[in-house]
Amino acid sequence: MTVSDDTLKELFNKALDAAKKSYSPYSRFPVGAALLMEDNSIYTGCNVENRSYGLTNCAERTAVFKAVSDGHTSIQAVAIAAPKADYPVGPCGACRQVLTEFSDGKAKVIFGNKIEKAVVKTLEELYPFDSLHELAN
Ligand code: THU
Numbered sequence: 001m002t003v004s005d006d007t008l009k010e011l012f013n014k015a016l017d018a019a020k021k022s023y024s025p026y027s028r029f030p031v032g033a034a035l036l037m038e039d040n041s042i043y044t045g046c047n048v049e050n051r052s053y054g055l056t057n058c059a060e061r062t063a064v065f066k067a068v069s070d071g072h073t074s075i076q077a078v079a080i081a082a083p084k085a086d087y088p089v090g091p092c093g094a095c096r097q098v099l100t101e102f103s104d105g106k107a108k109v110i111f112g113n114k115i116e117k118a119v120v121k122t123l124e125e126l127y128p129f130d131s132l133h134e135l136a137n
Pocket of ligand 1: 024027029030031046047048049056057058059060080089090091092095
């Protein structure tokens with residue numbers, strides 16, 4: 001299904017809102033994510049840090065785990081907002097791997113600090129040869 005630019009913009013606004021809930025006292029770098037799922041439901045997430053830094057969960061994975069644990073396993077589109085960054089922050093490698101588990105790779109990903117400077121890619125552009133969909137063919 002093709003996701004319109006307006007829908008991507010709305011999704012990005014939800015990611016910006018989700019960033020307000022960020023628990024990031026260590027990095028002071030709030031991130032929000034919003035996922036549009038197969039039934040048009042939207043799941044949001046924020047980064048959740050820990051005093052043991054390596055236990056931090058990124059906003060994207062928080063949103064994925066919320067959606068999957070609610071029974072939604074197919075992502076149509078992803079938005080990531082890092083409002084304090086001075087450049088568009090794309091998902092980290094771990095999150096790319098987790099996101100591709102629940103998408104055929106065609107899902108659009110919009111990321112940025114603000115809508116005017118947001119970048120749009122597909123998941124397969126961000127994570128080609130994901131060793132899941134190649135094997136399935
Ligand atoms: N972070 C995310 O939540 N998502 C990203 O795509 C990049 C990084 C978080 C992890 C950590 O809490 C903070 O940003 C600084 O790296």
